[in-house]
Amino acid sequence: MSADDIPLLDLSASLANGLKVLTFGFAIYTLYGGIWRLYLSPVAHIPGPRFAALSFWNEFYYDVVLGGKYTWKLLDYHEKYGPVIRINPYEVHIHDPEFYDELYVGSSKAKTDKWYWSMRMFGQQDVSAFDTLDHDKHRQRREPWNPFFSKQSVTRLQPSLIQAVVDKLCTRLAEYQSAGKPAVMTHAFACVTTDIISEYSFPQGYNLLDKPEFDSQHYEAWMSLSRVSHALKQFGWLYPVLDAMPMWVTKYTSPEMYLVLQTQKVLLQQSIAISKQRDNPQYKESGRPSMIQAFMDSPSLPESEKRPERIKGEAQIAIGAGTLTTTHALKAATYHVLANPAIHAQLMTELENHIPDPTSPPNLRQLEQMPYLTCIMHETFRVFYGNSHRLQRIFRTAIRYQNIVIPPGTPISMSTVHVHDNPRAFPDPYTFDPSRWQGPSPPYKYIVPFGRGSRQCVGMELAKAEFLTTLANVFRRFGREMVLHETVRERDIDTVYDVFNPLPSRESNGLMVMIKPKEGEE
Numbered sequence: 001m002s003a004d005d006i007p008l009l010d011l012s013a014s015l016a017n018g019l020k021v022l023t024f025g026f027a028i029y030t031l032y033g034g035i036w037r038l039y040l041s042p043v044a045h046i047p048g049p050r051f052a053a054l055s056f057w058n059e060f061y062y063d064v065v066l067g068g069k070y071t072w073k074l075l076d077y078h079e080k081y082g083p084v085i086r087i088n089p090y091e092v093h094i095h096d097p098e099f100y101d102e103l104y105v106g107s108s109k110a111k112t113d114k115w116y117w118s119m120r121m122f123g124q125q126d127v128s129a130f131d132t133l134d135h136d137k138h139r140q141r142r143e144p145w146n147p148f149f150s151k152q153s154v155t156r157l158q159p160s161l162i163q164a165v166v167d168k169l170c171t172r173l174a175e176y177q178s179a180g181k182p183a184v185m186t187h188a189f190a191c192v193t194t195d196i197i198s199e200y201s202f203p204q205g206y207n208l209l210d211k212p213e214f215d216s217q218h219y220e221a222w223m224s225l226s227r228v229s230h231a232l233k234q235f236g237w238l239y240p241v242l243d244a245m246p247m248w249v250t251k252y253t254s255p256e257m258y259l260v261l262q263t264q265k266v267l268l269q270q271s272i273a274i275s276k277q278r279d280n281p282q283y284k285e286s287g288r289p290s291m292i293q294a295f296m297d298s299p300s301l302p303e304s305e306k307r308p309e310r311i312k313g314e315a316q317i318a319i320g321a322g323t324l325t326t327t328h329a330l331k332a333a334t335y336h337v338l339a340n341p342a343i344h345a346q347l348m349t350e351l352e353n354h355i356p357d358p359t360s361p362p363n364l365r366q367l368e369q370m371p372y373l374t375c376i377m378h379e380t381f382r383v384f385y386g387n388s389h390r391l392q393r394i395f396r397t398a399i400r401y402q403n404i405v406i407p408p409g410t411p412i413s414m415s416t417v418h419v420h421d422n423p424r425a426f427p428d429p430y431t432f433d434p435s436r437w438q439g440p441s442p443p444y445k446y447i448v449p450f451g452r453g454s455r456q457c458v459g460m461e462l463a464k465a466e467f468l469t470t471l472a473n474v475f476r477r478f479g480r481e482m483v484l485h486e487t488v489r490e491r492d493i494d495t496v497y498d499v500f501n502p503l504p505s506r507e508s509n510g511l512m513v514m515i516k517p518k519e520g521e522e
């Protein structure tokens, strides 16, 4: 053997030793991590299943593998461990409707932050008002939203914007009526809400109602993002990887994500185009400023906050939040009214009395004065929940629930599903019953579809106006002829998955209705 054949060091032995050290190190790290989470963590004293406190895999199983079931599993844990429990290594969950206003507080009561882990559900983080973690930064970013979505602005724009879009919907529904074909109302309502929010947000709206069929693609794209939201939360690297892949690869490997990313790219292009327009001297005279333009002109935002990439983030939240939620509310209301003859009859009587001529629709103030219609709105907001997922708040000082002290920095959450389904707050919660909102003291305290406190939904007034205008017009014009078509509550309406947005069974085809010809016109 020559000197050259003698290895300088035994490579395979070194590799094996290195691997042993790594494995040992990893085992110690995992063991210490487990001990820390179970016994040393600041929330170690909070009751709850030990395996849930140990890692995120328990939540992963219910939300990623089963597709959004942890919300209901939490009820089993609460049953066993009480109203305040630890549901993963860091988060504490509370099941008590009385505590809602203690947790979701306004700025004057306490500064509360959001939790980074949960806020990566929709890919972007710390970009829009919705996903901003820090309380003070959120206040600054929320500022330009407020005047745009105030009650005053919505009331002013109701006739020219909301009513105009709803008129278009009625024209389209009349075509379905003449053709004798069923309409997928989930998609019809999604076109309405998208056309309204896009008109609000951009200089030109999307005009989905101009397409020959009710567009489903836009709705499905946002629902796709919702469906992958649990995986995005669990694996922080997933979204950047999907975003970095060439679009043709994404289209092939994940058609749902492809739709989402494509929609986001369009939003970015629109934000860049508006940003460039600002340099144009005629820009100011171009008519009603869109929300995106108003953001770019806002005196309360520094220039660093006006980058097209950030403004695109705000647009994404407006379009996503503005499309899905109100669509689901309208879908739920239409089903429950048509499925309950007594409720249907009472609504029709009220609409025919208040709107003698359906071609002269009432304004928002008049709609708000229709007592039964508004009871239906509250009851719908109760049964469809709004967002089905829990919302975390982090206090900077300790807070107390009964005799349990929750340390500062802990993500604490509650779930609308648990509040709205609570029989103490709403007896017989599964029954759709608008009459619970009649009488001297309706249970307003417990209805929280828009959240509460400093992060309460900024689109609340718009959502209510869209809901009242759409439901009143559609039922006043077609209510006596509309019937449910192949739609079943348990399969198509009830929420069985929580993907941030409430989701029905996977077999659902959405809400379908048939509009029969008017009597004497057969």
Ligand code: HEM
Residues within 6 Å of the ligand: 129, 130, 131, 142, 149, 197, 317, 318, 321, 322, 323, 325, 326, 329, 385, 386, 387, 391, 449, 450, 451, 454, 455, 456, 457, 458, 459, 460, 462, 463
């Ligand atoms: C029935 C319809 C709607 C429901 C149930 C709903 C529900 C909610 C809820 C619960 C939140 C609080 C989220 C959190 O605390 O993390 C929220 C926030 C938000 N919603 Fe809505 N929403 C609706 C319609 C709309 C519409 C039409 C818009 C249109 C602009 C909108 C835009 C937003 C925005 C921008 C936020 C973030 C606000 C902030 O963090 O300051 N929502 N929404």
